[in-house]
Amino acid sequence: MFSMPLRPLAGVRLFIIAGALVMHACSVARAVVLHIVADRTVISEGGTVIIRATVMRSRSDSGVRMAKVKLWPYVNGRQWGAAEEANRSGDTTFIIPVPNTGTARIKVAASRPKEAVFPVGRPMPGGALNSNTVVVTVKARKVIMPVPRRHLVGIDYEPWFTPLNMTWNTAEAVPMLGKYSSFNPAVIRQHALWLDQMGINYILIDWSNNLWGKTRFSQRSPGAKQLTAATTLLLKTYAQMRRQGIATPEVTLLLGIDNGPVTITTAVNGEIAW
Numbered sequence: 001m002f003s004m005p006l007r008p009l010a011g012v013r014l015f016i017i018a019g020a021l022v023m024h025a026c027s028v029a030r031a032v033v034l035h036i037v038a039d040r041t042v043i044s045e046g047g048t049v050i051i052r053a054t055v056m057r058s059r060s061d062s063g064v065r066m067a068k069v070k071l072w073p074y075v076n077g078r079q080w081g082a083a084e085e086a087n088r089s090g091d092t093t094f095i096i097p098v099p100n101t102g103t104a105r106i107k108v109a110a111s112r113p114k115e116a117v118f119p120v121g122r123p124m125p126g127g128a129l130n131s132n133t134v135v136v137t138v139k140a141r142k143v144i145m146p147v148p149r150r151h152l153v154g155i156d157y158e159p160w161f162t163p164l165n166m167t168w169n170t171a172e173a174v175p176m177l178g179k180y181s182s183f184n185p186a187v188i189r190q191h192a193l194w195l196d197q198m199g200i201n202y203i204l205i206d207w208s209n210n211l212w213g214k215t216r217f218s219q220r221s222p223g224a225k226q227l228t229a230a231t232t233l234l235l236k237t238y239a240q241m242r243r244q245g246i247a248t249p250e251v252t253l254l255l256g257i258d259n260g261p262v263t264i265t266t267a268v269n270g271e272i273a274w
Contacts, residue, residue: 032057032066034131036108041134044141045101046193051094053108053131055086065090072119073178074107074130079119080186082174083112095176099190104136117167118181143196143246154252155195157203159230164223182230188237192248202250205231210255210271217270228274 032055039050053071057064067088073081073096084092098104109130113122124130159182160166168179180187195203210217210224220228231253238248255271 032110032129034071034108034110034129036106036131036134038106038134038136040136042137042139043098045138046097046099046141046190046197047138048095048097049104049106049134049136051096051106051108051134053084053086053092053094055090055110069110070112071108071110072112074109074124075104077105077123079113079122079124079178081120082176082178097176097190097194098136098138099186099193101138101140104138106134106136107131117163117169118161118179118184120178120180120187121184143193152201153199154202154204154249155200157191157205159205159234160227162223162226162230164226183233185233185237188234189241192238192241193246195249196247200249202252204252204254205234206254207231207271208254214267217267217274219267 034053034055036051036053039052043049051073055066055069055071057066065086065088067086067090069086069090070083071086071092071094072079072083073094075081075096075098081094081096084094086092094108096106107124107130109124109128111125111128113119114125115122158166161168161180161182168174177187177190182188207224207227210220210227214220235251238251241248255268
């Protein structure tokens with residue numbers, strides 16, 4: 001057996017050993033390690049777990065920390081939660097709410113899903129640098145919606161985050177759940193659990209643009225049809241939660257009859273019939 005050094009290239013030494021090409025990595029090619037820890041291992045559904053992540057170029061505690069690395073959290077193999085960037089110390093923190101009972105296996109990866117517009121809920125890409133797994137048990141909890149005697153508390157709710165309506169490209173901030181789509185049942189469920197905790201009795205969904213200049217409800221735009229579909233999914237998700245004994249807010253629609261271009265009663269009646 002013999003070896004013959006070749007010309008160094010970008011911090012990597014090449015040798016010919018018994019006719020085979022072997023790469024010997026120098027310090028610039030040290031292994032990158034991503035490690036996470038959780039602040040707890042048991043939460044109630046809809047509760048949060050705090051994940052602290054560290055990215056470095058060594059397996060030892062004294063390894064070189066890496067800054068400005070974009071990291072993405074994943075729960076049970078699906079992207080869930082806002083992405084964060086490692087600070088100068090190579091550290092960052094994620095606040096991860098979990099809406100479904102059972103076992104939540106949490107990882108952090110240095111790669112985003114292939115879906116760029118609404119990455120939440122998409123699978124982790126193959127070959128991505130990812131962390132160890134943290135296992136959290138999510139237990140059921142009883143949610144009771146308080147009903148005030150003299151007043152109800154409502155909030156505007158927008159299931160507009162669909163491909164033909166709103167995206168997060170111009171948002172001033174990123175939600176705790178990440179850049180989600182309104183077609184994600186887990187997002188709807190988490191929102192409902194939060195609304196229950198806040199004492200919200202009903203949500204108001206804005207349909208005020210659906211019938212602009214239309215004479216039939218069926219003539220609404222493709223974007224309005226996506227809003228209708230997202231609202232339908234919300235109602236089905238709420239019904240499922242109620243069957244599980246979880247209270248959800250009531251739902252009311254803002255039809256916007258006198259908003260925008262004039263429509264006729266035929267179109268309004270079709271919308272009411274829906």
